[in-house]
Amino acid sequence: MDLLKEKIVAEGKVLSDTVLKVDAFLNHQIDPVFMQEIGKEFANRFRDKNITKILTLESSGIAPATMAGLELDVPVIFARKRQSLTLTNNLLTADVYSFTKQTTSKISVSHDFIQADDRVLVIDDFLANGQAALGLMDIAEQAEATVAGIGIVIEKGFQEGGQALRDKGVKVESLAIIDSLENKQVVFKEEVRQ
Numbered sequence: 001m002d003l004l005k006e007k008i009v010a011e012g013k014v015l016s017d018t019v020l021k022v023d024a025f026l027n028h029q030i031d032p033v034f035m036q037e038i039g040k041e042f043a044n045r046f047r048d049k050n051i052t053k054i055l056t057l058e059s060s061g062i063a064p065a066t067m068a069g070l071e072l073d074v075p076v077i078f079a080r081k082r083q084s085l086t087l088t089n090n091l092l093t094a095d096v097y098s099f100t101k102q103t104t105s106k107i108s109v110s111h112d113f114i115q116a117d118d119r120v121l122v123i124d125d126f127l128a129n130g131q132a133a134l135g136l137m138d139i140a141e142q143a144e145a146t147v148a149g150i151g152i153v154i155e156k157g158f159q160e161g162g163q164a165l166r167d168k169g170v171k172v173e174s175l176a177i178i179d180s181l182e183n184k185q186v187v188f189k190e191e192v193r194q
């Protein structure tokens with residue numbers, strides 16, 4: 001997605017050979033007009049998949065997932081990373097190792113919002129080693145729902161997550177794929193359309 005690549009080049013900061021900071025439009029400040037375009041792009045790529053629910057992870061997945069939900073006219077569920085006093089019953093959980101925080105956290109979703117007849121689109125902001133997306137897939141599978149696709153805003157193609165998810169046979173669409181962050185330069189890969 002050219003608009004996203006332009007935004008990454010203009011506003012992203014390469015923190016190291018493996019970490020890109022995009023606080024200016026995705027992870028801290030949100031550009032709503034741009035985010036709506038992200039939602040439209042996800043909707044276009046998954047419109048034929050009969051999606052009934054979108055599943056993401058708090059907090060940075062919520063904005064792109066909500067915009068995609070608006071376009072596809074389906075509810076959006078975000079997995080909680082922290083224990084909640086109000087989220088106690090009927091929980092589906094998975095352990096997720098965070099690439100950026102280097103800690104494992106238990107993510108939770110109420111079974112009330114995902115059923116066996118759902119066709120779930122998993123959305124997340126970044127794809128690194130795939131732990132977050134695999135945890136969300138695990139939760140959908142515990143509900144016996146179908147994971148109909150995975151939508152990622154920024155995939156780091158030099159890490160192993162993309163391969164791990166595609167090996168599972170699920171349609172993975174990343175709106176920008178980064179080949180390298182070496183020498184403080186963002187090098188993009190051509191988008192892979194399945």
Ligand code: 5GP
Nearest residue numbers: 019020099100126127128129130131132161
């Ligand atoms: P994974 O679970 O695929 O290893 O890592 C994906 C998660 O880690 C995303 O939800 C995202 O929050 C975070 N993440 C991974 N790599 C980056 C990065 O380079 N920049 C930012 N801002 N977040 C990242």
